[in-house]
Amino acid sequence: WTDLFDGTVEENISVGRAHITPRDVRDALDDLSLTDEIQQLPQGIQTEITNAGRTLPTHLASKLLVAQGLVGRPRLIVFDDYFQNLDAASRNLIIKVLTDRNRPWTVITVSHDPQLLAAFDRVIVLEKGRIVREGPFSELRDDPMCRSLLHETPMTTGA
Known part of the structure; x- marks a missing residue:
């Protein structure tokens, strides 16, 4: 944008x-x-x-x-941790629209926000340009490495 x-x-x-x-x-x-x-x-x-x-x-x-x-209705939407300054209602609506499975797009974002990560089908954790973890956030959230990244380094997601 x-x-x-x-x-x-x-x-x-x-x-x-x-x-x-x-x-x-x-x-x-x-x-x-x-x-x-x-x-x-x-x-x-x-x-x-x-x-x-x-x-x-x-x-x-x-x-x-x-x-x-x-x-x-683009095929690909890429954004970087855009939701930090939005009120909860606006944020939830935008996340819902972006992650709606009936939409024609794939979304890629960089984020360390658990609420946003949980909305995506798949989370990919990169380290030095290589995938080191991958899967739904529900499976990754308790992984010690991923947990530490939630507060320190952005994680990349895709839907």
């Missing part, structure tokens, strides 16, 4: 990608339960975002960034 920029909500989600349709943008907003909140803005989806979104509530700016990544 890129940063938010000066432009409309719609432009910030589509980020100039010609293949993204207005329907794709609406679908991304729906996926993240943002449609009603965006419609409440002064000009709805055409509302101008300024100051890189710093004037928006944090949860809204964060969800718009996620919408950038989801729009057009």
Whole structure:
């Protein structure tokens, strides 16, 4: 995902990608339960975002960034421990959307967050670029090596 920029909500989600349709943008907003909140803005989806979104509530700016990544239903989504600054409701919704088995994408993330890791089908622990542990988080969480990594070094996950 890129940063938010000066432009409309719609432009910030589509980020100039010609293949993204207005329907794709609406679908991304729906996926993240943002449609009603965006419609409440002064000009709805055409509302101008300024100051890189710093004037928006944090949860809204964060969800718009996620919408950038989801729009057009990509096959692969990669992010780096994105959820630290989100409120619990926003965080849970985004994790649910990203890990929904009915979605067409694979998600790869780097994280040391047990709640996030537990949402993925598979966790891969890397050391010096090599896989040293692999499996569902429920099996890895009690492994002494993995337990220590939860607090010190990010773990990589995929769904």
